[in-house]
Amino acid sequence: MEQKFTAISLPAAVRWLFETNGYDVSGPVERGGVEVELVATQLSGFSEQNVYIEPTVQQVDALRYDEYLAKLTPFRNEPGAQRMIISPAGFAPGVKERAVTEGILTFTYDELFANFERVQPYLSYILGDSRQAKTLQALDEVYEEPNFDDKYGNQWATRHLTEWLHDEDKDRSWLIIVGEYGTGKTALTEVLQKRWAELYQQGLSPRLPFRIELRDFAKQFDSRGLLHHFLDRNELTHLPVSFVESMISNGRVVLLLDGYDEMAQYLNVRERRACLEALADLASNGAKGILTSRPNYFTEAEELRVFEVLYQKLSGSHRPMDVLDRAVVEQEREVDSLLERFVLNRVERSLRDLTYEQTIELVRRRLKDDPEGAEVVTGLLSKVFRNEEDRNVSLSGKPVIITYLLDVVEELKKDDNEDLERKMSEWDIYNLIVNKLMLRDWARTATLFPTERLLFLQKLALHTSISQQKSVNEASFREVVRTVFESKMTRKRIEGVTDAEDSLFDDLRSSTTLTRSTDKSTAQWQFSHNSLREFLLAGYLIDCLVDGKPEPQSVPVTDTMITFVNSMPEEKLQEAYTQLSALWPSRKMHKGIDQMLTLLWGAKRHNERKNQGVAASLRDLIGDSFDLSNCTLTGVNFSSGDDVDLRNLNASSSIMTDTVFTEVNLAGSNFSESAIDACVLTNADVSGADFSNLLMLDTEITGLVCTGANFTNLTKDSTALLRVGKDLHVLDATRLRGYLKRRGAVTDPVNPYFMYCLDQNFDICEKICRVLLDGAWHQRLGLEQRGASERNVRLAKKFVQFLISVGHVQIKNGTGGKLIGTTQSGRPVVARLSENAQIDETLLPFFEQNLSQ
Structure with a gap:
């Protein structure tokens, strides 16, 4: 157009x-x-x-x-x-x-x-004779069409999305596609890239698909960095980035951004916001795009109205905003607008697992020349399908699981069928696959025992997770080889073998669990599937704990790792629980033990939810002292459907991120010297608790009961989230202290204005004062019943009458009480409230009596 x-x-x-x-x-x-x-x-x-x-x-x-x-x-x-x-x-x-x-x-x-x-080189790369084109062609030939199943209806995903591609409705220019891991989100975007590139080449679509894997970004990025990454890997380095940006903004490109969750799991809230800002740049001027993610990765913390905080800070600084201030505020307003579209008012489609019939059809199509193998794989998957009501063991509809099983079909055919008859969990399925892959490597080259190779791959998974790099180059790969096989190489050197490291490197880099990276600049290796890496890492961490030697390095614990651990054999879990409980009191000596609580907590609660409460589960793992001091926790949910009593919990000097305490009784607890980031304290009771010297970031405190809680020396950079009615407010440290003080907490001295300004009726009083500020006569009826006063006429009338009673407002003679205006003494009082964020002491009694907590 x-x-x-x-x-x-x-x-x-x-x-x-x-x-x-x-x-x-x-x-x-x-x-x-x-x-x-x-x-x-x-x-x-x-x-x-x-x-x-x-x-x-x-x-x-x-x-x-x-x-x-x-x-x-x-x-x-x-x-x-x-x-x-x-x-x-x-x-x-x-x-x-x-x-x-x-x-x-x-x-x-x-x-x-x-x-x-000049995009023909890219089209040739996607549709021609390149390895990538052949991979996409092979995927397209066997692809089993998934369904969307959500509040918008049940449709074939690719058909619906192709219709959306040609839809010019700007309110639907961006879609978020969510699905649990393994449901085929990546395969969907790959198929769309191939099919939509064909439509573009044939002149049947004006939009060229750009598919970008966000999982490649373990660190914060900007929009140009994102585009450079894509152009460098897709034969488009000849195009200037500024021109590509114009292609996007002019609607000539549709963006397929895959794996937001795999990127976000490594980033804190502010870094995720910065990445969303980069997506805002790409999404400007009506560009179309799809973003894939596992569910729940757009958290409340990412709905921050940063514009609101900035505006409040700058407008309340008693100086006019200069050009730079206004530029920053406007930039954050634009990002908030993006979040409004992406997060609050997003069009979100849910990708459903394949049905049993779709699974059977996919396997038979993939193994059309191997009917025996197809029978073995479908038989194994059918055993899993019997447990479909339990999502933790319902795997057969996940395309990624099917892919793994197809990789080891020859080994599966050699097994006794009785081995496949037992009930299998998610852990069992992956363990079976990994063992088969280890045996395949042993058959290919018998230089390393399967257990040795497995240990190396676990260490490589550990290295990539800690370094937050999807791929490793040769130098890093060799570093892991030397770490794992130091004694073996020493023996080889004594025996006169000088190329032991080279031999191990050549062998290990060809492991069937690994694949060459698509990065063309250097030789790099990565795991064939991200979930395979997460399985190996979860198993390694549990093994280390059971051996009494927990991994000391800090490892990002992902949702998928927790899911794997939840499905481990019960006897293995009990060993892990016992060791965690035994080592917890000496956690200062055993670095990394706290991350094992994060990893095991979900399994503990999943398996015991019906038998015991949260408090009993926590006592089993850390003892009766409820001691979480000096530890780091991420993503732990201490809430449940029942009342949770964690009174007198000791969490001093701890760091908690994405930790949930909704409706938990934390009375008398100790959180002094701690940092809580993107946590949830909604309706929690922290009466009498110690939060002195706390750093609070982006934590929701709606309904917090905090009578007598000590919040002194709250860090000046602290922020919190508060819902007032339907609105989500972001509180800076000043407003946060005021809110806490109003609810009975002990805080540093607070300007009374900030104790009341968040009440949903406060602005009624503030706007009445603003009208009265000009010193003119005003219709009393208008002040009491129009504008903001319409929301609560009764309160507005009481406030006007109070102003009259204390002598700040007077009634004009001869008007029958219809006209009112400020008195000489009242004018500075209303000015302080409406312009200077100050409540005169003569007004405090009214707010204390009439505004709720």
Whole structure:
């Protein structure tokens, strides 16, 4: 669709287009008494080549063409010169034919833009003879179409998304596709990339699909870094990033952003917001895009109205906002607008696991030449399907599980069928797959025992998780080899073998669990599936704990790792619980023991939810002292459907992130010297608790009961989230102290204004004062019943009457009480409230009596 241009904007757009693609543009230029609007110059070897351009917003009919021909004719004989007419409105019949005979190029703006796109190398990479193209083709041939199943209905995913691709509804320009791990989100985006690239190549779609794997970004990124990453890996390094940004904003690209959750699990709240800001840049001007993620990765903490906090800070600083301040506020307003679309009002589709029938069809299609293998795999999957009511062991509808089983089908055919008859959990399935892969490597090269290779792969999973790198280069790979096989290589050197490390490196890098990275700049290796890495790492951490030697390095514990541990054999879990309980009191000596509580807590609660409460489960793991001091916890949920009593919990000097205490009784607990980030204290009772010297970040405190709680020396950078009605407020440290003080907490001195300003009726009083500030006479009825006062007329009337009773407002004589205005003493009182965020002491009794806590 052609954009709408004016006589001013069209030449500017054409100029930009040429400049972005390496031309120097000047103009107007005059020669022989005629003037041409633009001249684009490009070096070709040692000579310059000029393009003489006449842009017009009018349709070019025969009369206008003659006019432009006269302007361009003087440049006809210049060596290498090209002459061009650009008209978004198009050309009348016969004009283009005349232009061809006279050597003049004619384009609409879209046609000119398309000439600069030069995306054929990318199309060849996706659809041609490259390894990537063959991989996508193979996937497309066997792909089993999944379904969306959510509040919007039940539809075939690819069909629905292709319809969406051609939908111009700007309110649906972005979709978030959610699904548990292994449901095929990545495969869906890969199939869409291949099919939509074909539509683009055939001229059946105006949008070229750009698929970007967000899991490649373990650290904060910006929009240009994201695009550079894509261009470098997809044969598009010749395109300027600024031009690609224009392609996106002009609707010529559809973005497929895969794996938000795998990126977000490594980032804190502020880093995730920065990444969403980068996506905001890409999503500007109506660009279309799809973002995939596991559910619940758009947390309340990411709904922060940062604009609100900034505006409050800057507007309350008693100085006018300068240009830089306003720029920052406006930038955050734009990001908040994105969050409004992405998070609060998002269009979210849920990808469903494959049905039993779809699973059988997929396996048979993949193994059409191996009916025996198909029977073995479908038989194994059917055993799992018997437990479909329990999501922890319902695996057969996950395409990733099917892929793993297909990888080891030959080994599965050799097994006694009785081995496959037993009830299998998620842990059992993965353990079976990994064991088969280890045996395959042993059959290929018997230089390492399967247990040795398994230990190396676990250590490699540990290294990639700690370094937050999806892939490892040769130097890092060799470093892990040396760490794991130091004694083996020492023995080899004593025996006179000088290339022991090289031999191990060559063997291990070809392990069937690993694959070469798609990074073309250096040789790198990664696990074939991210969930395989997480399984190996979870198993390694549990093994270390059971051996009494917990892994000391800090490891990001993911949801998938917790899911795997939840499905471990009960006897293994009991061993882990026992060791955790035994080692917990000496956790200062055993670094890393706290992350094992994060890893095991979900399994403990899942398996014992019906038998005992949260408090009993916690006592089993850490003892009766309820001592969580000096530890780091992430993602632990201490809430349940029942009342949870964790009174006198000791969490001093601890660091807690994404930890949930909803409706938990924490009375008398000790959180002094701690940091809580993106936690949830909704409706929790912390009466009498010690939160002195606390750093609180982005933690929800709606309904917090905090009578007598000590919040002194609250860190000045603290922030909290508070729901007032339907609105989510972000409290900076000043407002947070005021809120806590109002609810009975002990805090540092607080300006009374901040104790009441968050009450949903406070602004009624504030706006009445603002109206009265001008000193004029005002209709009493209007003040009491209109504007903000409409929400609570009774309170507005009481406040006006209170102002009259204390002498701050007077009734004009002879008006029958209809007109009121401020008195001389009352004017500074209402000014302090409405302009200076100060409550005069004469007004405090009213707010104390009439505004709720």
